[in-house]
Amino acid sequence: MTENNIKKVAVVGAGTMGPGMAATFARNGFETALYDVKPEQLEKARGAVDFVYTILTSGGFMTTEDADAGRSRITHTTDLGEALAGTDFVVESVPEQKDLKQQVFQEIEALVGDDVILASNTSGIPISELASVTRVPGRVVGMHWSNPPHLIPVIEVIRGEQTSDETAQKTVEIVEKIGMVPAMVDRDVAGFVENRILYAIMREALHLLDEGVASAEAIDTITKWGIGYKLAVIGPLELLDMAGLDIYTSVASYLNKSLNASPEVSKTVTDKVAAGKLGIKTQGGLFDYTPERIQQLQQQRGRKLVATRKALADA
């Protein structure tokens, strides 16, 4: 295996995820190019990076000097050649469309040498399918961040069918270098691990809502203050050992049958989507929002995520 001397990275796509990813690489010492096809996205990204550093500085994760140093390591560009010059590691974070991501990987491959790693932040497109159009599929890997990417520690590293050991190992090392928590996903299944578990929870929560078992507020309260609180410390498999596998067997043998296993999207959601109620972005979804409430929620959630991360790291 060649030495891991990655110093310069490129983030391709500066939308919801890209700026937080770039800010994270840069504050951990990597020269970072942030590339987008749209100049206005790069302009917005500057503000997004500032916002990320304000949150991290006020949360005590970094100093204002670190923030200035981080900002100085980020190059914003609409020139792909400039973004990729001297880069050892590229992560794409363009919209979740297979054709687009394949095209982006081909564009990148035309501009970089064979030893540069090509990572994808896809939420669930099989890595093997993205790699299938590339010249060197062994250097393609999944690097799935969680939103907000500068705060949620885990990054799934997903091996496609042809991902080389070296590519996987170097990607894990990068995740560690940027102070995040790597978790290896050995097989390239739809949704990987994080979204499979999350979507199982969301499907059951929506089913309970559809069936009138509890209100939306009550379902979220039970999940946040019961399951979520516990799961941040004890994983579901550890929880099984804690509860006792005999107890799980008794409960699961009657409960599994009544859990929702439908492949259909919940009727509540399809009705809301048809009515144009998409959530926060339309000021109404499963809950109602005012602009003031949205701002309050965003700030409160940011503060709570920072406090939780600190508490977990310090414990």
Ligand SMILES: NC(=O)c1ccc[n+]([C@@H]2O[C@H](COP(=O)([O-])OP(=O)(O)OC[C@H]3O[C@@H](n4cnc5c(N)ncnc54)[C@H](O)[C@@H]3O)[C@@H](O)[C@H]2O)c1
């Ligand atoms: N949003 C989330 O919560 C989240 C979480 C984890 C992973 N992801 C994944 O991250 C990826 C990006 O998601 P997002 O929410 O940031 O998307 P987004 O739509 O907010 O941003 C995508 C950006 O890519 C740019 N873009 C489009 N075509 C491009 C090209 N050819 N070259 C360079 N840039 C291009 C767009 O201008 C836009 O700025 C997706 O694969 C998504 O599934 C998203």
